[in-house]
Amino acid sequence: MSLPSWEKIIDPNFINAELIGDVGAERVVTIKDIDMAECYDDQSKAKVQKQTVFFEECKPMVLNKTNAKTLKKLFSPNSDNPADSFGHKVILRVESVKAFGKVTTGIRIHEFSEETCPVCGKVIMPYAGKTVQEIMDISKRNLGQVMCGECMKNKAKEKKDAE
Ligand SMILES: [Zn+2]
Incomplete structure (x- = not known):
């Protein structure tokens, strides 16, 4: 031991x-x-x-x-x-x-968060210095849907590429 x-x-x-x-x-x-x-x-x-x-x-x-x-x-x-x-x-x-x-x-x-991302299904974690609540607010405001930081980044990129 x-x-x-x-x-x-x-x-x-x-x-x-x-x-x-x-x-x-x-x-x-x-x-x-x-x-x-x-x-x-x-x-x-x-x-x-x-x-x-x-x-x-x-x-x-x-x-x-x-x-x-x-x-x-x-x-x-x-x-x-x-x-x-x-x-x-x-x-x-x-x-x-x-x-x-x-x-x-x-x-x-x-x-600590029990909120899951509806896009990827993972628990939403703090991201890029933002809290879970901030991530949820920003994604809802900017993309019209609550999602995790990683998905938010991907969606924002898709949106930008489509423009
Ligand atoms: Zn996600």
């Missing part, structure tokens, strides 16, 4: 990439709360208080700037209230991230 990483041994109260899986692994979770929590800080080697996001389904996660920005974009585009995200589902995805000049794995929050 292999040993867990130090990160996991030192701070077993938080979810981390190893607990979800390899790069690309995903987990759907529901946001319950955002609050300060005590965690081990690798740089200062001390217990510190950090903003943390709590989930219904698993251990909490320290909320870094990137993920906080994602939550603001998804749930508070026109307000400044972190509580807007409570009760919403998101996807936690393991990704290669660069931290302090080193490539490591981290967890990134992504929009």
